[in-house]
Amino acid sequence: PIPAVLVENARDAAPAPVSESGDGGVWAAVRWTAPDGTRHTGRAEVPADGEKGDKVTVHTDANGRLVSAPPEGAEAGFQIAMAGITVAFVTSGMVLLVGWIARARLRLRRLDLWEAEWRQVEPTWRRRMTG
Known part of the structure; x- marks a missing residue:
């Protein structure tokens, strides 16, 4: 798990058809810094009430790519x-x-x-x- 920042308001993002965690999260754009220092953006499941600029936790693999939470x-x-x-x-x-x-x-x-x-x-x- 690494910290990331929401790039958009979660309420503006389309809800996930079936949330992996089952908690009603949505898929929204996030920005994070990989272990090698490079900045990345991508879509991750975040809480539905998240605002742009909020800190969220995402999970990445050894190469810094987004993966689902364990x-x-x-x-x-x-x-x-x-x-x-x-x-x-x-x-x-x-x-x-x-x-x-x-x-x-x-x-x-x-x-x-x-x-x-x-x-x-x-x-x-x-x-x-x-x-």
Whole structure:
């Protein structure tokens, strides 16, 4: 988060169709200074009652570009829970896959050993059956 200044009155800006934070904010022009000292302008979600010249907080990435605010509260908890569930499913799926591959390879090895042993036994077995 970095400080920014409203370039226009928020009430003159068009309301956002669906506010990210759900607090009835609007998208208005703001001006901010990036970490490297360059000045930027862009549109960010700001409180609907903001006046031109008011200080607001915006969020930027490492390059100084505007990004949405990180999730907070219940939304953050939900995202954390979903990430945990996803990791659990992927991990268990990988364990099952590795187990299936290992079992298949062991089965093939067992069949190869059985085939090699049968090649040794089969000639004597055949003699006994035909003789």
